[in-house]
Amino acid sequence: MNRHLSRHLAIAAAVVTVIAAAGCGGTPGSSPGSGGSTPTGAVQKSGFQKLGPVHLTIWSYDNQDPGLEPVLKELSANFEKQYPNVKITMVFKDFNSLVNVVPRALASGSGPDITEGNQGYQTDAQLVKAKLIVPLDRYIKAYGWDKWYSPSTWSMFRWTDDGTTFGKGPTWGVAQTGQNINVYVNTQKLKQLGYDPSNMPQTFDEFNSMLADMRSKLPKSEPVIEFGNNEGYGTIHMFGGIQAAFFSPQDERNWIQHVPGSTWDTPDNIKALEAYQAWAKNGYFNSDYNALKYDQSAAEFAKGKGVFWMGGDWDASIIKSGLGDNAAVINIPPGQSGTWAGVGGLSGPWHISSKTKYPDLAAAWLNYIIASPEAQKLMYEQQQIPSPSDAIAPPAGDPFLTQVTDAFRQVADDDGLMLYTDWASPTMYDTLASNFQDLLAGRISAQDMAKTVQDDWEKFDQTLQQ
């Protein structure tokens, strides 16, 4: 290489270095203005016509089968009619696409005015910590939302300002519907196997023996429980009812909210994991459960495969449209405590962006989509349960919907909504999903899993103490 060429190379290297250095911005996240402002003063509840042209962008992931999507669309159209100067753009994304993108979208300043988040450390804690959403306490007071939920239910929306303490501090979200993991029953098959839909097991032990009995009566190709766990959350949902038969719901909530001294690695919880492992070992599930997606398994059950399907009450309409009058709903019955409980809570939390120019208008929209009788009627039409405890009753003449509603109330009234286990740390979803798959395949023991999950919890707990 001659001298001139090396001079050229040096220039090239210098240019490249300058450009590359431009890509480095010092300490990441330190640029000003990543968070917006918190509104104060009296809440404006009406008269939004005077605002002039307003454009609200709203993000939601409630678009499955078809879920709340038609409800939200119709309510937003009504809202636009009431305030002709307001234009609403509803954006629907699938759950993962929304929660994995929304923090950065909000931080950019061109994100949604109103969005769903997700309770727990993975999403909501981040939004609170980065000051991307506003506390709703002034709206709760102004509109009287406080009577909607019990204190333990409200705790899923509460965070201290630094996003580290879950269940205490200001309230950052409200939710539209109640969520409970149901046991959907194909009553036609149930009767064929000699069971009476109106006289279902009332204890976990009875339920367990019924599953064993059904396994012995059904042909091998037919699962007792149709199951889809490709994504990994099917197991998290299903385990709740089993766990509740051994482990106290309050202990589970404390653990999720990182109350000091909480642990998953207890003899009772290990018993629950063993009981769950036994379901797989005894062959209650379809053999392809790890390859089948959650929604696909719901569709298979709706077509008549399996006696039971365990999944969210938000999937009630797909089951009903398939099985019609042969569909029924129960909860996994309780253990010795007698408390009806399972994984559940409320649907995705609605948040108001700290960067929106119209927080009060956003709150008025939230009030309308949750508290108004027309909203609640539309939710029932989609087989969804309105979350407020003072909601209107489900329409008469729909026994299935009444069962879905009763199943939610049975758990909610027993203070048995255990929340979602994966809220406990940002990595908990992955840890649970892969460990449950290993547990059910018999590749690890219940003790192994309890310990691994607790290790994940403790690793994250340490970062909260800093």
Place this chain on the structure above:
Amino acid sequence: MATDTAAQLGSETSAGDRARARKRAPGEPRNVAWLYILPGLLFYGLFTLAPLAHTVELSFFDWDGLTVGHYIGLGNYREALDDPLVRDSFRHSAELIVFYALLPVALGLLLTAILTRHPVRGFTFFRTALFLPQMIAGVVVAQAWVWIYADNGPLNEFLRDVGLGSLARPWLGDFSWALPAVGGIGTWVTYGLCMVLFIAGAQSIPASLYDAARVDGAGAVREFFAVTLPALRNQVVVAFVLTTINALRSFDVIYNATSGGPGTTTYVPSFYMYRNAFVFNRVGYAAAIAVILTAAIFTLAGIVLYVSSRGDEG
């Protein structure tokens, strides 16, 4: 690379006006060459080098992607080296190289050997059809294969129909078979690319070489190893480099077909990196995994190129 181009450009220009430019040695590039390469260099710097530098920088921070980060030096790298999931991910990637690189190259060579020896009618159509997988979005490919691999999907139906029902299984949900099944998707996507590269190369082999081989009594196999394969060496190297990079970067198929499961049997570095950056709120750690992955890709591509260039001299 850019400077080589500059040198060539410069020498062509300087040849014409050598008389007036006595100060430069013959072949010495003129500074005007910089103008030619500036746009490319600018784009390359802005969209490739700057993000790369930024990623390296982020890898030294503990950062959640939103609030202020903390400088932790090599902390992320130390953690990554200790993280069993990082090790598993790279091991899975190594297995995928067999399916994404070795098999497609072998298949591509076989198809080339057949198609060049026995030209078939509608050759262009077949070439396009076999190349098609390369052009379909990964998400679509994954969905199609999820269906093919399903318990009641065509693959299992076929196995049951031919009396191999005992082999039928939910492929993507099986702890031992999920990774090879994902690899199979990779083979299907990549072999068309290899084949098109090789056929293009084979078309420039003089027919006289084949004639000579035949006169010497070479059969199909001998002809392939004596004429076709040596002539395609450069194409094979290019195919290996491209497909190995594809194997290490594979994300869309895994994300859509298995989400890393069952258990963690199909975790690969890019998937784990994505989980850290966008789900676990650990952007710094994800950046460190990205840097390690980039280094691994460079190293592997370097080894392939080095081995092939050594062959040139010997």
